[in-house]
Amino acid sequence: MAVVFEKLKLEDYPKFLNLYNSTFPLNQKRIYEDEKHLDNFIRMKGGKFNAFSVVDGDLYLGFLSYWTFEGYTYIEHFAVAPEQRGKNLGRLMLQHLFKEVSPNVLLEAEPADTPEAKKRLEFYEKNGFRIREEINYTQPSYGGKGQEAVPMLLLTHGDVNLHNIDSIKDMLREVYNVNQA
Numbered sequence: 001m002a003v004v005f006e007k008l009k010l011e012d013y014p015k016f017l018n019l020y021n022s023t024f025p026l027n028q029k030r031i032y033e034d035e036k037h038l039d040n041f042i043r044m045k046g047g048k049f050n051a052f053s054v055v056d057g058d059l060y061l062g063f064l065s066y067w068t069f070e071g072y073t074y075i076e077h078f079a080v081a082p083e084q085r086g087k088n089l090g091r092l093m094l095q096h097l098f099k100e101v102s103p104n105v106l107l108e109a110e111p112a113d114t115p116e117a118k119k120r121l122e123f124y125e126k127n128g129f130r131i132r133e134e135i136n137y138t139q140p141s142y143g144g145k146g147q148e149a150v151p152m153l154l155l156t157h158g159d160v161n162l163h164n165i166d167s168i169k170d171m172l173r174e175v176y177n178v179n180q181a
Helices: 010-023 035-044 089-100 115-126 165-176
Strands: 004-007 049-056 059-069 072-080 105-109 137-139 150-157
Touching: 004 089, 010 035, 010 049, 010 059, 010 072, 035 049, 049 089, 059 089, 059 165, 072 089, 072 165, 089 105, 105 115, 115 150
Parallel strands: 072 105
Antiparallel strands: 004 049, 049 059, 059 072, 105 150, 137 150
């Protein structure tokens, strides 16, 4: 396998959207109407929102989308194609992010209420994340029809200054359009 990391490109938008829409539940994703809507969103965010794809030739293996804030990088979405899971791609993607973007990372994950969620948390902890149980957190709604807020855990890697919900007010404003925590 010749894994290559590359900035998300226009020609990858259909593959990105297919994996994105098939991986994340309605309450945990932004609604992109089509490739043009995704492209407009990326342009509108002026470099704060980024994503990279993982490919092997013509094979689309996964993606990681993230936002850059002062002091940390926030992973919004992270997915490996179902048929590619269990091949260490997730670990490689995180290592790429830590090396090329920042080792100081914040992400949200579901509590360990299901076997899948438990496995996901174990994966993050194996890759150096720690659950920040001192903060009771609910992911705000993305604001689309039928989308609700979701109780989540916050996890950090590296040196993320996270003392209370005010520590992530920039993220809440930019990602979820929440002006007050």
